[in-house]
Amino acid sequence: MSSRTALYPGSFDPPTLGHLDLIERASKIFDKLIVAVASNDQKSSLFSVEERMEMLHEMTRSLENVTIDKFEGLTVEFAREKNAQALIRGLRVVSDFEFELSLAINNQKLNPAVDTVCLMPSVPYLFLSSRQVKEIVRFGGRVSHYVTPEVEKRLVEKYREE
Ligand code: ADP
Numbered sequence: 001m002s003s004r005t006a007l008y009p010g011s012f013d014p015p016t017l018g019h020l021d022l023i024e025r026a027s028k029i030f031d032k033l034i035v036a037v038a039s040n041d042q043k044s045s046l047f048s049v050e051e052r053m054e055m056l057h058e059m060t061r062s063l064e065n066v067t068i069d070k071f072e073g074l075t076v077e078f079a080r081e082k083n084a085q086a087l088i089r090g091l092r093v094v095s096d097f098e099f100e101l102s103l104a105i106n107n108q109k110l111n112p113a114v115d116t117v118c119l120m121p122s123v124p125y126l127f128l129s130s131r132q133v134k135e136i137v138r139f140g141g142r143v144s145h146y147v148t149p150e151v152e153k154r155l156v157e158k159y160r161e162e
Contacts, residue, residue: 003031006117008088009075012037012052013045014151016133018090018125020059023066025119026088033066034082040072046134046158055151076111084114091118092126 006026012019012035027033035056039049047055049070060066071078079087087107089100104116121128124145133143137155144152 004086005032005034005082005084006030006086006088007075007079007082007084008033008035009038009071009078010036011043011045011130012056013043013047013130014052014133014147014155015056015059016125016128016130016147016151018092018121018128018146020148021121021125022088022090022119023060023063026117027063027066029117030086031065033063033088034084035060035066035068036075036078037068037070038072038075039070047154051154055148055154058150059148074110076107076114079114080111087114087116089116089118091120092128 006029008023008026010019023033023035037049037052037056045052053068053070056068060068069082075087087104089103091097091100100116100118104118107114107116128146133146134155136143137152138159142152143155147155
């Protein structure tokens, strides 16, 4: 059987332990996992694409079949370029489902050769989002349960700069 590659696209602004949980799960299912930072988001981001890639590199150093990349434009086009057969997405709570379903269906129309695989995180990360992590740090709270020490340090520095 030929090797199976999956692409995990996202904003990762910043990457959390919830993202890492999914990366670890997906890296066990697929031969190769490409974690790709979306760089053409209309959302304004706290960290640059390069900073987000650095944090992901640091978090996944021990995972040999995981690589970090970035992309612009359609996710399915990037998947085609990288010969990925699957897109990894996360489902935390029911409210994620509707968004992820419409995204998956639209991607299926654009490229039927790429399937979306949704994974659920472990319980401690069910209610964790990058947005909430940023809010907590902005108001002086600790997020050491939700991100790596390196990411927490960068968050604190970022808000100190502002
Ligand atoms: P996007 O802007 O593409 O939603 P995110 O970086 O917020 O980018 O998330 C990328 C993917 O990871 C999404 O499918 C999201 O549902 C999933 N995800 C984010 N946080 C978690 C978490 N704590 N547990 C599981 N999946 C998550």
